[in-house]
Amino acid sequence: MKPATLKQIAEHLNISIPTVSKALKDYPDVSKKTKGLVKELAKTLNYKPNTFAVNLRTKESKTIGLIIPVIVHHFFSSVIKGIVAQAEKKGYLVIILQSNESYELEKKQIDLLLSQRVDGILISLANGTGDYKHLEDVISQNKPIVMFDKIAKIVKCTKVIINDRQAAYCATQHLINTGCKRIAHFRGALLPQNSIDRFLGYKKALLDNNLPYDPSLVYICECGDMSFEEGKKNARQLLKDHTHVDGIFINTDLVAIGAMTEFNNQGVKIPEDISIVGFSNWFMSSVISPTLTTINQPGYLMGKTAFKQLYKEIKKTKKKELINHKEIILKTELVKRESTKKEIL
Amino acid sequence: MKPATLKQIAEHLNISIPTVSKALKDYPDVSKKTKGLVKELAKTLNYKPNTFAVNLRTKESKTIGLIIPVIVHHFFSSVIKGIVAQAEKKGYLVIILQSNESYELEKKQIDLLLSQRVDGILISLANGTGDYKHLEDVISQNKPIVMFDKIAKIVKCTKVIINDRQAAYCATQHLINTGCKRIAHFRGALLPQNSIDRFLGYKKALLDNNLPYDPSLVYICECGDMSFEEGKKNARQLLKDHTHVDGIFINTDLVAIGAMTEFNNQGVKIPEDISIVGFSNWFMSSVISPTLTTINQPGYLMGKTAFKQLYKEIKKTKKKELINHKEIILKTELVKRESTKKEIL
């Protein structure tokens, strides 16, 4: 009933425990004969090393922690998939936690993962985190950590991101190229780097094209669970506040879809009256009508890459080599669809 | 640098290790004074019990395994969220693995989780699994396992499901109530219990309403990564094969949306020419046009419930109580939207 142990095998075969251990791991100082015997018996007893004991002895758990703001989210669940798949290939398991965009929770979860003694941590920051002590703690414990997508530039660790600023620039430029003259922006929450960067990209594109930057055209949404509703609300407000807006660059597809729904309801034609560009390329965006022009954000690849980096750093840390932190930038591309007009420039 | 241990605290205070251990856990046989000293020092040293050692000693890891067919999937990611949230409340961590609808992978992953010695396992079966030895193994090791959504009736463990048959019946009845006379069905893969049950519900609704059951109106799709494409393909085929079909009950929203896209492209009007009912109530279904009538499947609740059950069984197993397996059936409801007409019956 109870799982087999090295001791049992040793007693059965009248040899010592260390010999059994070494036989199973093909140490050179065990004869072929005893190796054969040990391995055979191990198989029939269905021996599996006790991970608890192995962990205690080797001081590693072959497990990493993943903290993610939201799970039910096309982009993030793609990231999870990438991480889990890659981790499994390397024999690592992934413990997943959802921060719910809360700084407090995130802090607790980092603590939890540290006390669980995971070998490394992958994290995408909550909107609310503006303080990074909990992350510094991880680093000072010499535990590898890599951040992805929602990062803090100030923290010294490797990061896997996209160039939000450039992508936003590209999105806005596309609107301009299709003839939009007065372009609004629905931005994300104030803190996270990527909503800042996307905003900056938007602004720069305007200025580079000699279009005035008008702060009253920038609307904020938290992009939490209420994204869709926020999109509707912002759209409604925009229609009240302004009349000649002919394009919007929106921080996230889901918000964009909310906005489109509202415009639809109010009889505002897309893209004839207002063109819209989203961000992320949720699957949904390709099936709604009109289909949504957006920026494709490679979630699966980002997860895969993030794990690969973490893996390297875990290995290096083990060998006491020092690690130099990278900043890996993944490519994005504009996906042109029906929510914007043909480019004329 | 290295994390503090009981030993360090003991030496600092000139007391024994067990006393430190007991002081931290508020054993009654430690004086208030030493408790105070120990706790204070523990805090300043930032002592965290070494999980590896605790696990080894207590033979439990406070960790459960979760095997899920796909992660990037509205329903399943909702389930994950429910599980993770509930587990965290109870101090449990969740290791997540994706079976990719592959029986072979699923088998390996069960093995992995067992050798990791998780305290329990939550699983939703892959489409391909028709053999249950790997699950019996778990049970025979006295390790709690609960299945959810995609289950095998034959396996003796508790299950959290919906009544697929009844829900499908309800969906089909709705089509009938709106006046449909010739109703097709896009079913899921052959093996999983829920595609069977949904098919049976569909069939029964037809017969109960004196409508003929015509096998040529039943199309199969695997519902894997290609769901959307499969929906389009089936829709195309249906239009070739038949003319007077006026309603379809489709196994999954994503397939339904694929079908709707194809009908749109071919100028078939929904719901005027063909009414459609999906299954699962993906968020997407509420924003496409026309919005999709569907069955709401409570993913978050299912995850939460499944974990709660597992938790109970873990506790009981620990106390060597015997556990009686339940079958918990969660409520679903029909969400009427624009892809079906007004009910006339």
Place this chain on the structure above:
DNA sequence: AAAATTACCGAAAACGTTTTCGATTTTACC
């Protein structure tokens, strides 16, 4: 045949915790 090398094995320590149980000290009681 003696010496040197190689092959094989096990004793011991260690990882950090938890729990039982007996020993000692302190307090309470008459």
Place this chain on the structure above:
DNA sequence: GGTAAAATCGAAAACGTTTTCGGTAATTTT
């Protein structure tokens, strides 16, 4: 002051593994 009870502590064993190192036995070399 003597006894009984209660309070407080620590020795020891255990969880199952890994790794170092020294020792013996077998083999090879001179």
